[in-house]
Amino acid sequence: MYRRKLSIMIAEDDLADINLIQSLLEKSPYLEKIEIVRNGQELMDNLNLKKYDSSLHPDLILLDLNMPKKNGRQVLSEMKIDPQFKKIPVIVFTSSGDEKDILDCYTLHANSYIRKPIDLNDMNDTLQYIEDYWFKTVSLPSDRMN
């Protein structure tokens, strides 16, 4: 399947995690661009700047839950009722395995929920799975028919 390169936005406040995720994702040949935002407020501000030009929207958002200013739950509840933003797939990527977090996120229309592994190799595998599934397998709303 032909797939144009994707742009992904990572919302993450933890610098160590940003470095880790970025260094592992950057190797992907399917990736055009990684945008980093450091909290939920920055994410919403960033999206709102290009609100009516969906060609500038990220193809995917990797969203941490516990962030300062605006947390992942608040981002989901704002994004998923906004007609411009609600179609952008959001992958919650968090340390939390709390069943309430998982339930809350899907209730708020998260498109998937993935726990960040502790081990480097597991992290590598997990990001590989994300690439295999979200970059290579699924059809995205941003895909053009051809």
Place this chain on the structure above:
Amino acid sequence: MRVEKQHSFADGHFKVAVDAAPNAMIMTNDQGQIVLANQQAELLFGYSKAELIGQSIEMLVPERYRQQHPHERRSFWEKPSPRKMGAGRDLFGLRKDKTEVPVEIGLTPVELKDGRYVISAIVDITERQKTEKKLQAKTEELARSNAELEQFAYVTSHDLQAPLRHITAYVQLLEKQLDGKLDAKSQQMMGFVVSGAKRMQQLINGLLSFSRVSRDRSHFSQADLNQIVQDALANLEIVLKESQVSVTVDPLPFVNVDAQLIVNLFQNLIENAAKFKKENEPGRIHIFSEIKGSEVIITVKDNGIGIQEEYKEKVFVIFQRLHTPEEYPGTGLGLAICKKILHFHGCQIWIESEYGVGSSFCFNLPLA
């Protein structure tokens, strides 16, 4: 309408009976005039009988209720029946020294030869209110500490994981970057950092499941123990296959439990039994039960290494382990969780074991 037919209230027996009553009692005529009061009424209100008799009952009603009281008295006579006064309202009596006392009042209409009367039985509820307040404060305290526990569980589940990932992943990254430049000893040291952090994660996850045992009691229901054991066995299918342990189960009764927790309990016990099997002998686990009155005693019996007498209590203590992780892996939480699950059900767990022959873990559960 139920009206007690009595002798005249002046009758000696009647007076003695009223006087001997453990509560304050005051009898009024249909004009609201006090005609009889007992010793307890004297104690409660601080007036002598002589001061009370002949006076209007309103003298014992706090000022702010006094105006409407005669109206309420009259409406009582429209439908006279024994009942509590002021259903659901807080009632107060006014003492001679002008202090108020919270009371509960029972009203009984009495018809005598010379007219209609009401007997009021008045209970001082100061102490009860104090107790209720204390109880409420305790309940609030409990709710607060439960909320704190929830918060603790969340912190363990989330906030402690990120630093562990940083330790683990970055040591592993370092190792990769220094590939070939590290001597064997340094490499082993890095290995210890990673395995230490991973073990810490296991412990944190264990603590999390331990703290989650007593979240709420809303999940209690009638459950089939046979199904519960089957669910536990299904979850352990791979473990049991790998350790070559066979499990036999006798028919079990229905119980009244939080089924998910009891699945967890059996899983922990069976896993524990499978782990501590003898090396040179196929492992066998047998699960059976015995009904005793309104409960059932369940036994999970194995032919494993057994537990020495002195450790039979210790094994249920959190983080208590009898072996090094190299001998037998584990967190020291499994049996502590079992004990907590059973305490949550108001039940006990104990061990019958012969060292070197095997162990029997026994516990009781309420029958459905």
